[in-house]
Amino acid sequence: MRIRTTVAAVTGALALTAVVAPVAQADSHADINRPSAADRAGKSAFTSSAAAEEAPVISNVTVNAGKSVVVGTTYAKTFTVSLKASHPTGIYDAYIDLWHGTSAEDNVDGWLAPNEDAATCTAVSSTTSTCKLTITALPGAEGDLYGNFLAGTWHVAAAAWGNDGSEYWNDYYKTHKVQRLSKLTVNASPEPVKKGKTLTVTGKLTRANWETGKYAGYSGQSVKLQYRKKDSSTYTTLKTIKTNTYGDLKTTVTASADGYYRYSFAGTTTTPAVNAAGDYVDVQ
Template identity: 60%
Template sequence: MRIRATVAAVTGALALSALAVPAAQADNQVPDLASLVPSTSKATPFAAVAPADESLGDTKITGVTVNGGKNIVVGTTVKKSFTVSVTATDPEGVQDAFAMLWHGPDTESADGAIVPETLDNEQVGNCTNSSATTATCKVTLIADPKDNLYKNLLAGTWKVWAAAAGNDGDYVIREAYKTAKVQRASKLTVNASPEPVKKGKTITVTGKLSRANWETYKYAGYTGQPVKLQFRKKSSNTYTTVKTIKTNSTGELKTTVKASADGYFRYSFAGTTTTPAVNATGDFVDVR
């Protein structure tokens, strides 16, 4: 039910649809983008459908940047605050802009939404003009594993819904201007033993790859994933790959190598669409 609250928001208040904006236009007023912003109340019932691509006049969105171009990585309990910047142009100047993230195959089947937490009166974005016709407006969104990231299947690719309004009442809406990744935070450990060890003897290297579970609020093993065992000599700053192994059914890693020189062993995970790359902190082995 949690998502129905969030998506309701998206769908209900998003239904500025063909009515809200054109109504403002009819009076030659600047459209109120604040009316687009959904409520985050969990009590809001599922309502309508978010407006699809729509425009009036010559307002254009020329760029959208999510979280500074980085993936949005969320753990088990801490909220992740991030910024979405919308750059827009209009011959008469830009009045406001807005963006949010939504998840699903289409807006009618959306099962997730990440929207701005607060509004400043009627203005949605914090806008900075770079010229008389262009502005970049920023909105702050919050990804919360105890609210809008209520199930693990929400990890992966999200679509970015964006809107902008000109000072003359023109506007533009893009339901999927671009995509962004929202990922489950990952952890990776390593332990090489025995320490110290005689040259030529066997070293056993263990570890575990785990990631945030948004349903239990704990970290759980990431199974069946390829992970590289890497080594760097004490005198070097560069790791080289020794071999690649896969995590077992609980995310555990275990392999053996021959001791050759003093240095650091670590495991390295390249990441997936749903889970970010991570390197374990190197474990030093003294070879005698």
């Protein structure tokens, strides 16, 4: 697993309490050490803490343009995080990361850290800046997403530093979803089919298994069978069925007119919504 930390000299009252979270989830992931406020605050040591009386104000903390971070089995997912920060003396730097666990102080079992040592901050006025960083999430046993249990809700930590050395740091600023990529297939047969005859519609719902590096069936999930006529752009739900133990789907409908059939999954906390590509059926 990639452990990315920033260590800097810190003086005076700016040496804040460290946030270090050893976790024993697996031997190769027993030392997930997020940087403390003090680690990052070294950049503020250029000024006297006596001048830092007012903390920066943070707003508009955004992760992946507001969309869930969805990761498959093989490729790393790189996404942007950003915030707006204000302080009377201007903004020097900012920080955002995502962490998983019950306590930032002593129970962190997952960490998605910034790729950069410093944010790219663009001043929009003498007091306010917008700051951006990128984060890369790597699936797999040696990656950031080493266990399927990590899918779901993550905490988002946000911090900013004023030019006078003042600091705002919040490990629980907001939450964000990190999910296992889902796939959905459909096949309607026979094709072509006579009007009034029975169509059998099969399919399969799978999702990324970060531990095996493969896709596995998602069992017990409600999935909608939908249909749209040949000249329509709107799908209508015909029925809702559940996946079996292997994520398989199978049901029957009566053929009425040329059109497209698809399965549609609404998603869960750990898995994003997905629609199968429509399968066209010629009804004769």
